[in-house]
Amino acid sequence: RYLLWQPVIEGGQMLTQFIHMNVLPQDLGPAIKGCIASPELRSKLAQGVCLPVAGYEIASELIGEIDQKRLAPPRDVGVPVHWLELVQAQDAGVSPATERTAESFKSSRISFHWHQVVGWPFWLFPYCMEYQDLTSAFVGMLSASAHDSQRDSIRSY
Structure with a gap:
């Protein structure tokens, strides 16, 4: 059985909202500040830049994987x-x-x-x-x- 409790529909959108809610401006370097939701940030993260969020460093690989996720019906009908x-x-x-x-x-x-x-x-x-x-x-x-x-x-x- 699957229980979807307020599920995330699109990983990229959720990630952008999460970052906006939890990133402290003083934690961001000048290369990342101001482009949180932009393609420029996503490309910087793809180059291996870690993003500080709520006191933690989020690895670019994790962000890249979350960006690609989209909720779909399970294959097991x-x-x-x-x-x-x-x-x-x-x-x-x-x-x-x-x-x-x-x-x-x-x-x-x-x-x-x-x-x-x-x-x-x-x-x-x-x-x-x-x-x-x-x-x-x-x-x-x-x-x-x-x-x-x-x-x-x-x-x-």
Whole structure:
């Protein structure tokens, strides 16, 4: 079973957002400052420059690999996929990229289940938020998966 919990759709976009949120201007050298999201930075990183982010050095090889990643349906069509998305309101839409990717999952031959839970992203408030709805949705997905697994194994005898 797959559980996609607020999954990253495009590695390059996520990496740019992550860098913008966590890079301290004083950590950047003049060669990197001002071009975080630009092709120039990506080419500098390809030449082996490490990028300081939140007190850590991120290797150019890792950044290059993340840049190339894009979420796609799994090749194993027999495994159900549960996608859990946090939204700020019950009637809130999702980004066009999320919608396109979810549609590609739905149109593949996999068992696809979409779940929305109202709430703020938990990583914004890691120590002071409690999400009963999120916990219930997650436990429900695990229970459904366990039930499906048990039912499938009974059927296979």
